[in-house]
Amino acid sequence: MIRATIIFGSGAVNKYDETGIIPKDEDIDGCIDVVEFRTEAKMRAYCKGLCDADGWEKVISLDPVYTQTPDCDTCDHWRGFFSDKEGSVYCPDCGKRLDEPCFEVVTLNGHEFNARTLNVEGELKGSRISTETLNDMLLDDEGDYISEEARQVDETIKFYVPVDKITLPDSQLAAYINQNMK
Ligand SMILES: [Zn+2]
Numbered sequence: 001m002i003r004a005t006i007i008f009g010s011g012a013v014n015k016y017d018e019t020g021i022i023p024k025d026e027d028i029d030g031c032i033d034v035v036e037f038r039t040e041a042k043m044r045a046y047c048k049g050l051c052d053a054d055g056w057e058k059v060i061s062l063d064p065v066y067t068q069t070p071d072c073d074t075c076d077h078w079r080g081f082f083s084d085k086e087g088s089v090y091c092p093d094c095g096k097r098l099d100e101p102c103f104e105v106v107t108l109n110g111h112e113f114n115a116r117t118l119n120v121e122g123e124l125k126g127s128r129i130s131t132e133t134l135n136d137m138l139l140d141d142e143g144d145y146i147s148e149e150a151r152q153v154d155e156t157i158k159f160y161v162p163v164d165k166i167t168l169p170d171s172q173l174a175a176y177i178n179q180n181m182k
Helices: 010-021 039-052 075-081 132-140 148-156 169-179
Strands: 003-010 031-037 060-061 106-109 111-117 130-132 160-163
Touching: 003 010, 003 039, 010 160, 039 075, 039 106, 075 111, 075 169, 106 148, 130 132, 132 148, 132 160, 160 169
Parallel strands: 130 160
Antiparallel strands: 003 031, 003 060, 106 111, 111 130
């Protein structure tokens, strides 16, 4: 599943821009909406709808967070059927990506970020990976951790990748790290 957090209204957006913390509905002029989608296509359609609809002076959507999508009755059948295919394949009945990685969710400052543990052979085996957006939030302007919690999170993460890479299959994510981050 894909979870998107959207902040509506200039009061709420400005407060978020200032503090980096997602404001609570009752403190702000605006509102926060968290919506879940089964597929990327559905999320894109929703975001396009938001842009077209307008009505709020300001709207921002935060980076989406990926969570496990439950199998439908036929996912297993299609997984077998497509097992010799290279690249990502999707269940024709429910749209689930059949090689979906095991996404974890890390929370800091009210934000959610994705993390995952690489299941590949070689030195990256078992490495925990997260996103640059999490890395950017860990430190303050002086380069100190924003909290003890932030320090503890950082200790568990070996590499921070651009947010659009966190959904790659294990082997491609490992290849990206080997080529770009060593
Ligand atoms: Zn399915």
